[in-house]
Amino acid sequence: MQTIEKLLESKDIRITAMRLLIYKFLAEKEIAVTLSDIENAFEKADRTTLYRTIKTFEEKDIVHQIDDGTGITKYALCEKGCNCDIETDLHLHFHCNNCNETVCLTEHKIPQIKVPNGFISENVNLVVKGICDKCSR
């Protein structure tokens, strides 16, 4: 059995053609994708199916959602050993103002953020905007 199948099975997700394709699509991309991106890649499939597939992946911690400030939610595969289930997104995200792409900087963890007395920090969203490596050279 393929590794993707194994992964889905281990998360109690039924293996369907659509899910395998979407998973592969996400795995090939190094950048975070929008629902529209997936839609464009699978024109034969219905938007709802893609939407619900992503939602299923999200619930099962296969992908995590990224709010990069563009107003359109993006998604990216979780890394091995990612614990999105416990705390949301310890790594930071980079959004390129030039090519409009967003990437996970999984190596770059979010530093401890101090909040005033009385405030309790539960999780943190950190998005750096600027020029990505592809656009800067």
Place this chain on the structure above:
Amino acid sequence: MQTIEKLLESKDIRITAMRLLIYKFLAEKEIAVTLSDIENAFEKADRTTLYRTIKTFEEKDIVHQIDDGTGITKYALCEKGCNCDIETDLHLHFHCNNCNETVCLTEHKIPQIKVPNGFISENVNLVVKGICDKCSR
């Protein structure tokens, strides 16, 4: 002449009744507000006017926009000496998961964030989510 009038004038914004009212409304609030919040406060005014007023304020760096992850953009007055025009929002924002309110933590500047080689950081959006001081006691 009142201070608000002076401020608007200094920013080359025409003084209108609506703008003064909206400015005062924002000044009274300690929390970031949505367009709907303003709408509810000024039921006689048209939504478009409120929308464009806020946009004008934003362009002239009187308010700054806040994306707290709720999907609804919020706005708050810029502090004196705020340089939103140069870089966006050096301070962090706190969103309460309990009361759903978002506040500017203007005293809490965003720490320097390291990005990988080739990436150029232009600005940073940092939102901390958790329980606010009002809700935690």
Place this chain on the structure above:
DNA sequence: TAACAAATGCACTTCCATTGCACTTACTAT
């Protein structure tokens, strides 16, 4: 193979953001 549960597709809805255009108000120059 029958029975059941989950996945998919279609249509529709909601919510917020944004725009075009007509009308009104405020400023400026005579």
Place this chain on the structure above:
DNA sequence: ATAGTAAGTGCAATGGAAGTGCATTTGTTA
């Protein structure tokens, strides 16, 4: 003060993304 012009306001409509109800299809299990 008045006319002319530019900016502000209100109404109506649009668009995009997210989400839902329900019928149909597909997959799993007995």
